[in-house]
Amino acid sequence: MTLLLLLSACAPSPDSGLIPDTADSDGIVDSDPGDTAPEDTADPCPGDDADCIDAASGDCDDANASIYPGAPETCGDAIDQDCDGYAPRCALAADLSSLDADSTLIGAPGEAAGRWVGAADLDGDGAAELLVGAPGAGSDHGFAPGVLYAARGPVAAGETPLSSSPITFTGSADLPGVGQVAAVGSGQVAMLAGKAALLYDLPIGAGAWTAADAQGIVTLDAWPDALRLSDIDLDGVDDLLVGAPEASTAELGSWAGAVYQFAGPLAGELSAANATSVLWGEYGYTGGSSYVGHFMGTDVATGDLDGDGAPDVAIGASGASLTTSSGTVYLYSGGLPAGTVAVADATHAITGESITDPLGDDLALPGDMNGDGYADLVATSRLSWYFGHGTGKVYLFTGPIDVATAAEAAAVFSGEGADDAAGEVADRAPDLNGDGALDLAVGAYGNGGAANIAGRAYVVYGPLASGAWNLADADVVISGADKGAQLGRAIDGAGDLDHDGVDDLLLGGPHTASTPAAWIFYGGR
Numbered sequence: 001m002t003l004l005l006l007l008s009a010c011a012p013s014p015d016s017g018l019i020p021d022t023a024d025s026d027g028i029v030d031s032d033p034g035d036t037a038p039e040d041t042a043d044p045c046p047g048d049d050a051d052c053i054d055a056a057s058g059d060c061d062d063a064n065a066s067i068y069p070g071a072p073e074t075c076g077d078a079i080d081q082d083c084d085g086y087a088p089r090c091a092l093a094a095d096l097s098s099l100d101a102d103s104t105l106i107g108a109p110g111e112a113a114g115r116w117v118g119a120a121d122l123d124g125d126g127a128a129e130l131l132v133g134a135p136g137a138g139s140d141h142g143f144a145p146g147v148l149y150a151a152r153g154p155v156a157a158g159e160t161p162l163s164s165s166p167i168t169f170t171g172s173a174d175l176p177g178v179g180q181v182a183a184v185g186s187g188q189v190a191m192l193a194g195k196a197a198l199l200y201d202l203p204i205g206a207g208a209w210t211a212a213d214a215q216g217i218v219t220l221d222a223w224p225d226a227l228r229l230s231d232i233d234l235d236g237v238d239d240l241l242v243g244a245p246e247a248s249t250a251e252l253g254s255w256a257g258a259v260y261q262f263a264g265p266l267a268g269e270l271s272a273a274n275a276t277s278v279l280w281g282e283y284g285y286t287g288g289s290s291y292v293g294h295f296m297g298t299d300v301a302t303g304d305l306d307g308d309g310a311p312d313v314a315i316g317a318s319g320a321s322l323t324t325s326s327g328t329v330y331l332y333s334g335g336l337p338a339g340t341v342a343v344a345d346a347t348h349a350i351t352g353e354s355i356t357d358p359l360g361d362d363l364a365l366p367g368d369m370n371g372d373g374y375a376d377l378v379a380t381s382r383l384s385w386y387f388g389h390g391t392g393k394v395y396l397f398t399g400p401i402d403v404a405t406a407a408e409a410a411a412v413f414s415g416e417g418a419d420d421a422a423g424e425v426a427d428r429a430p431d432l433n434g435d436g437a438l439d440l441a442v443g444a445y446g447n448g449g450a451a452n453i454a455g456r457a458y459v460v461y462g463p464l465a466s467g468a469w470n471l472a473d474a475d476v477v478i479s480g481a482d483k484g485a486q487l488g489r490a491i492d493g494a495g496d497l498d499h500d501g502v503d504d505l506l507l508g509g510p511h512t513a514s515t516p517a518a519w520i521f522y523g524g525r
Contacts, residue, residue: 058083059083060080060083061083066081067079067080067081067082067083068082068083069082069083069084070082071083073087073088073525075088075089075090075091075524075525076088076089076090076524084501085501086499086500086501086502087500088434088500088501088502088524088525089498089500089502089522089523089524089525090524090525091432091433091434091523091524091525092432092433092459092476092521092523092524093476094475094476094477095477095479096476096477096478096479096521097450097478097479097480097481098478098479098480098481098482098485098487098507098509098517098519099481100478100521101507101519101520101521102157102498102520102521102522103155103156103157103158103159103160103519103520104158104159104160104517104518104519104520105130105132105149105151105155105159105160105161105162105517105518105519105520106159106160106161106162106515106516106517107132107134107137107149107162107510107515107516107517107518108134108137108162108163108515108516109511109514109515109516110136110139111134111135111136111137111138111139111144111147111516112134112135112136112137112179112510112511112516113132113133113134113137113149113162113179113508113510113516113517113518114132114133114134114486114489114490114507114508114509114510114511114516114517114518115133115134115135115136115179115180115489115490115508115510115516116131116132116133116135116148116179116180116181116182116490116508117130117131117132117133117490117491117492117506117507117508117518118131118182118184118492118494118506119131119153119492119494119495119497119506120184120189121203122150122167122184122189122202122203122204123167123203123204123205123206124202124203127152127153127154128153128494128495128497129150129151129152129153129167130150130151130152130153130155130494130497130506130518130520131148131149131150131151131182131184132148132149132151132162132179132508132518133146133147133148133149133178133179133180133181133182133191133490133508134146134147134148134149134162134179134510134516135176135177135178135179135180136510137170137179138170138171143173143176143177143194144171144176144177145170145171145172145173145175145176145177145178146170146171146176146177146178146179146180146193147168147169147170147171147178147179148168148169148178148179148182148191149162149165149167149168149179150165150166150167150168150169151164151165151166152165152166152167153497154497154498154499155497155520162518166206166207167204167205167206167207167209168207168208168209169189169191169198169200169209169210170208170209170210170211171193171194171198171211172193172210172211172212174194174211175193175194175196175198175211176193176194177192177193177194178191178192178193178198178211179191180192181224181225181226181227182227183227183228183229184202184229185229185230185231185238186202186229186231186238187201187202187237187238187264188200188201188202188215188216188229188238188264188266189202189204189229190227190229190240191227192224192225192227193211194223195219195220195221195222195223195224196217196218196219196220197217197218197224197227197240197242198211198214198216198217199214199215199216199217199218199240199266199267200213200214200215201215215266215267216266216267216268216269216270217268217269217270218240218242218260218262218266218270218271218274219269219270219271220242220244220247220260220271220272221247221272222244222246222247222248222258223244223246224242224243224244224297225243225244225245225246225297225298225299226241226242226243226245226259226297226298226299226300226316227240227241227242227243227300228240228241228300228301228302229241230302230311231264231311232261232302232310232311232313232334232335233263233335234310234311235263235264237264237265238264238265238266239261239262239263239264239266239335240260240261240262240264240266241259241260241261241262241300241302241313242259242260242262242297242300243257243258243259243296243297243298243299243300243315243316244257244258244259244260244297245257245281245294245295245296245297245298245317245318245319246295247280247296247297248293249280254293255281255293255294255295255319256280256281256282256293256294256296257280257281257293257294257295257296257297257298257317257319258278258279258280258281258296258297259278259279259296259297259300259315259336260272260275260277260278261275261276261277261278261313261335261336262274262275262276263276276336276338277335277336277337277338277339277340277341278339278340278341279296279297279315279330279336279341279342279343280296280340280341281293281294281295281296281297281317281319281320281343282294282320282343293319294317294319294320294328294343295317295318295319295320295360296315296317296320297315297316297317298316298317298318298360298361299315299316299360299361299362299363300313300314300315300316300363301313301314301363301364301365302314302335302365303364303365303366303367303375304365304375305331305333305365305375305376305377305399305401306333306347306375306399306400307374307375307399308333308334310333310334310335311334311335312331312332312333312334312335312347312365313331313332313335313336314329314330314331314332314363314365314377314379315329315330315331315332315360315363316328316329316359316360316361316362316363316379317329317330317360318352318358318359318360318361318381318383319358320343320351320360326351326352326353326354326355326357326358326359327351327352327357327358327359327360327361327381328349328350328351328352328359328360329349329350329359329360329363329377329379330343330346330348330349331346331347331348331349331350331377331401332345332346332347333347348401349404350377350379350397350401350403350404350405350406351404351405351406352381352405352406353381353405353406353407356383357381357383357393357406358381358383359379359380359381359395359406360379360380360381361380361381361382361383361423361424362379362380362382362423362424362425362426363377363378363379363380364377364378364379364426364427364428365377365378366378366427366428366430366438367428367430367438368399368438368463369396369398369428369438369440369462369463369464370396370398370410370411370462370463370464370465370466371437371462371463372398372463374398374399374400375399376396376397376398376399377396377397377399377401378394378395378396378397378426378427378428378440379394379395379397379406380392380393380394380395380422380423380424380425380426381393381395381406381423382421382422382423382424383421390418390419390420390421390446391414391415391416391417391418391419391420391422392414392415392420392421392422392423392424392444393412393413393414393415393422393423394412394413394414394422394423394426394440394442394471395409395411395412395413396409396410396411396412396413396440396464397409397410398410398466410466411464411465411466411467411468411469412467412468412469413440413442413458413460413469413470413471413474414468414469414470414471415444415447415470415471416444416447416449416456416470416471416472417447417448419446419448420444420446420447420456421444421445421446422442422443422444422447422458422471423442423443423444424443424444424445424446424488424489425442425443425488425489425490425491426440426441426442426443426491427440427441427491427492427493428440428441428493429441429459429493429503429505429523430493430495430503431462431502431503431523432459432461432476432493432502432503432504432505432523432524433461433475433502433523433524433525434501434502434503434523434524434525435461435525437461437462437463438462438463439459439460439461439462439493440459440460440462440464441457441458441459441491441493441505442457442458442459442460442471442474442488442491443455443456443457443458443487443488443489443490443491443507444456444457444458444471444488445486445487445488445489445509446486447479447480447488449479450479450480450481451480451481451482451483451484451485452483452484453483453484453485453486454479454480454481454482454483454484454485454486454487455479455480455485455486455487455488455489455509456471456477456478456479456480456487456488457477457478457487457488457491457505457507458471458474458476458477458478459474459475459476459478459505460474460475461475461476478507478519478521480509482511482513482514483513484511484513484514485509485511485517486509486510486511487507487508487509487519488507488508488509489508489509489510490507490508490509490510490518491505491506491507491508492505492506493505493506494506494520497520497522498522500522500524502522502523502524502525503523504520504521504522504523505520505521505523506518506519506520506521507519507521
């Protein structure tokens with residue numbers, strides 16, 4: 001009996017599965033917790049090291065055999081299994097509502113908060129602020145001054161009023177509509193205000209900033225619609241692109257449109273005369289008594305499309321060509337040439353399919369969307385008549401660009417039905433499911449699937465495949481919950497807002513009847 005008890009007391013613990021059993025005098029085998037000295041002769045793992053990977057090699061939990069560099073991750077468990085510093089959430093569900101948002105930024109009724117959204121570190125603290133434009137704020141039966149809110153991130157779960165934002169930018173009676181369009185560069189933030197663009201230097205601290213506080217103001221003769229900040233001339237300073245599609249001259253006629261390029265640094269009071277480059281559209285005869293302008297500058301975008309290391313410029317003109325008004329996207333390698341620029345100076349031009357599919361409403365040079373190693377172009381036609389008026393299409397043109405018409409696009413994503421306006425905005429997500437490929441996000445604020453003009457946003461996971469697709473089949477569909485919400489009027493691939501290693505999505509909905517909002521959806525694996 002005594003011998004049996006001694007044998008039982010020295011029985012080894014269950015094998016961890018990593019090291020063969022070799023019992024020592026403490027009765028605990030291989031790397032099981034508690035195996036100290038003397039070590040098992042066949043146990044190379046010292047002490048309580050459960051996986052033979054020590055902290056010096058990146059093991060963030062020596063005692064847990066399932067946690068080590070490169071280990072499989074289990075999403076949503078708040079545990080960092082692979083020791084990369086992140087505990088990722090699970091991937092977005094295929095069918096979501098605005099009510100499923102991880103966080104919601106709430107505006108005041110009537111201020112149209114969510115007309116534009118973005119994310120950027122304005123104050124230099126290393127965390128991105130959530131930017132939400134409310135161009136209707138302050139309205140008193142006239143032009144509203146408007147506000148651009150900058151809410152400090154990361155935003156808490158649930159609802160947060162935009163009125164609590166520590167940084168705000170406000171327009172004035174003479175410079176109204178702040179929050180309709182904005183852009184953030186490396187050293188400045190810019191926003192449209194009436195017929196002008198206001199520029200503020202970064203970093204900028206907490207405060208209620210007004211138009212009078214701007215370090216720079218660019219005033220034009222027509223209301224601009226598009227704005228980009230980018231170091232186009234590679235001198236280390238942001239340059240400014242402004243698109244004014246309603247710009248007119250006596251010679252060119254109404255709505256010819258124009259795009260202005262201003263070289264940085266941008267400070268003081270500037271006008272069109274200070275532009276280093278000006279591209280004018282044209283005004284042409286379309287048959288009978290019909291004339292139409294180019295609407296040059298419906299959108300502008302920058303990015304290195306040809307891979308030469310210098311930013312290229314893409315410009316939308318939804319009223320060009322002169323005989324069909326089918327819209328055209330013009331590409332200028334290395335930016336616009338100095339001086340007065342002609343349409344003929346474009347490196348490349350892509351014409352829309354027809355007058356019912358005018359190309360050039362929204363543009364992006366997002367990088368490599370199809371995984372072939374070349375940068376690509378995304379261009380939209382939110383007024384496409386594919387199913388009916390205003391259905392909308394999003395076109396993917398893969399690089400190197402060698403097509404002349406939208407009909408030759410590598411991939412086309414069409415809206416679900418009439419009046420969806422799919423493609424009002426479209427951009428990379430950029431990587432919402434953490435697979436290393438860029439994703440596509442598309443807004444269709446007119447969609448009425450959940451309620452009249454409730455709006456929808458779509459995510460198509462990359463790499464994008466060629467062919468013709470309907471957005472109803474997108475990997476993720478997010479619907480507005482309320483009538484008039486207009487979810488998807490604004491979209492931003494906001495980067496990794498919650499610091500879990502996966503990018504996130506910011507959506508805007510400038511509700512027409514009730515409370516406008518911006519919604520944050522966290523990506524996951």
